[in-house]
Amino acid sequence: MKVILSAINAKFIHSNLAVRYLRAFTEKLQYNCIIKEFSINDRREKMLEEIMKESPDIVGFSCYIWNIDYCTSLAKLIKLINPKIKIIYGGPEVSYDCVKFLEENSGDYVISGEGELPYYKLINTEIEYRKNKISLDDYLSSLKSIGGLCSKYENKIMFNENRESIDMNNIVFPYYENDNLENKIVYYESSRGCPFSCKYCLSSITKGVKFLDENRVKSELDFLINKGAKLIKFVDRTFNCNPEFAMDIWNFIIEKNVDVTFHFEISADILTDEEIKVLNRAPKGRIQLEVGVQTTNFEILKNINRHVSFDEIKDKVKKVQKSHNINQHLDLIAGLPGEDFESFKNSFNDVYSIRPEKIQLGFLKLLKGSSMRYEAKKWNMVYSPYPPYEILKTDSISYHEIVILKRIDEVVDKYYNSGKFNNILKYFLSRFNTHFDFYNELGNFFYNKGYLNRNISAIEYYRVFLEFNEELLKEDNFELKEIVKYDYLKFNKKRWLPDFLIRERVKSEEKIIKDKIKLGEIDVSGNYHIEKFFVDIQKFKDTSVLDKKRGYIVFDGKSEREINLFNIKF
Structure with missing residues (x-):
C-alpha cells in the first residue's frame, strides 16, 4: 500500500512538521509512505501531476488556513x-466541524486533533483490510474505535470524538538522515499546549502543556545543526512557560559554536530575571524571540482573556534589549473585540517606542473552534467566510479603518522590519506628531501612487522618500538625499548610484585617504569604498542633528565597519 502525505506550504523555504511526524510514527508499518511538499505558489496542475505519478492508494493532506x-x-x-x-x-483547519467538512468535500477521513495515534491506527487498519486479514465488519468496527477519526463509508459519516492524547516522548523524531534541510526553515517542537486561554487561539482549547525530555531535545537539535539548518523555528506556543526547561535549552544552544539562529515564541511578561541573564549571554544572532503583545489596552486584553499589563512586557523586553544580542519581534493584532482605531494607534505607538527589531501587524482571524468565533455576534464582528477568516469590521472599527491599517502594515514591514532604512525613517519621524501618523501618511502615499498594486524595484523603494518629502512636506531634499545615499550604500552595491542621488568625486582628496590606508593610519580591509557626503552622517545617527559638513565615509566591505572622516583636512 502506498500513501502520499502532501504538504502545501505558504512559502518554498518552509517545511511541514506534521507530515514528517506521521511518517516517522508509522515507519514500522508495512507500507510505502512518501512525502510531497509544495508551496501555494506552485500550479495546482503540477501538484496533481506530482501526486498522481506515484499511483497512490491513499493521499493525505495537511490542512491549514492558507492551503x-x-x-x-x-x-x-x-x-x-x-x-x-x-x-x-488532518490539521487545525479540519479538526473542528469535521463531520460537516466531510459532508461538503471529496474525501474519506478526517483526523481531528493530534494525528499520530489515529493515523497509525487508521493506516494499520487499511493495511489489514487490504491484505484480507480482517472482514468488512471488523474494518468498519475498527474505524469507529479510532479516537478523533471521522470517516465516510457509503455516504455515511462516523465520528469518534474521544481523542487520545499522546505522550510527547512517544513521538518519533520526524527528520531523517537523507532529508535536505538546507535553505529551509526547519520547524521543531519541544512542547505541546499552552498555559493561557486567549480566545482567538486554538491552543487555548487543549488544556495543559506537555514537554519532551530535555536530553532528547538536545540530541535532536544536534542532529538538525549537523544537517546544516540555519534557522530552527520552535513551534511551541509559549516556550518559556517552564523557566527551568527554557533555560536548560537556551544554555545548551548558547554554548554551541555554530552559525544557527533559533526562533522562540514567548510570553515576555513571565520572563524571570534568571532567564534574562541567560539570554544576555547569547551570541548575537543566535536567538530571536517573538512576543505576542496584541494590544497595550488592558481593557481590550481582558476581552480576549489575556491578563497582562504592557508595562510588564515593556520592562522585560527592554531588559533583554540591553545586551543588543537578541532580535525581538513584537506582534500586534488589529480588530480585537472592543478596540477602536484610536486604541490601536496608541498600541502601535507604545510598541514602536521600544524599538524592537520587528513589529508584526496581524489582523484578527476567527478560526474554526476558537472561542472568539463563538463570540462574534456579541461584538458585531463581521469576518470573511473564506480562509483565513479575517476580520472585516466590528462594532468598534470600520472596514475602511481596517484597510488603512493594512496599508500601514505593508510599509512598516518593508521599511521598518527590513532594517535597511533606519536613518531615513529617523529623518521623517521627527517631522510627525507620532510614529503612527508617519506610517499612516506613508501608507496612504503608497496607495495613492499605486505602489501597493504593483512590484516596484529596490531602487524605487529609496526614491519614493524623495517624492514623499517633496509632495507632502514641501521641503528641500538636499539633506534627505545625503541620508538616503548613506542608507542605500550601506545595503547595496557601492560602485554605482541611482541618478536621483549625488556623487562627487575629488581624486586629490580620495588619494589622501588612500595613502593613509596604505600607511595603516586608517584600519580597513582591502575591500573598501570611499564616499563623499555633505552632511555629518555620524552626528545625525548619534544626535539626530543635521549638520551640513563635508566629509568622507570609508565602507569596509569585509567587516561592514565604517570609518567616518569628517574632521580630516585636505
Missing part, C-alpha cells in the same frame, strides 16, 4: 481521476 482550498480542490481532482484513491485530511 485548505488547494487541499480540497486537489482531493476532488484526484477522486475524479481515480475514485478508488482514499483521501485523508
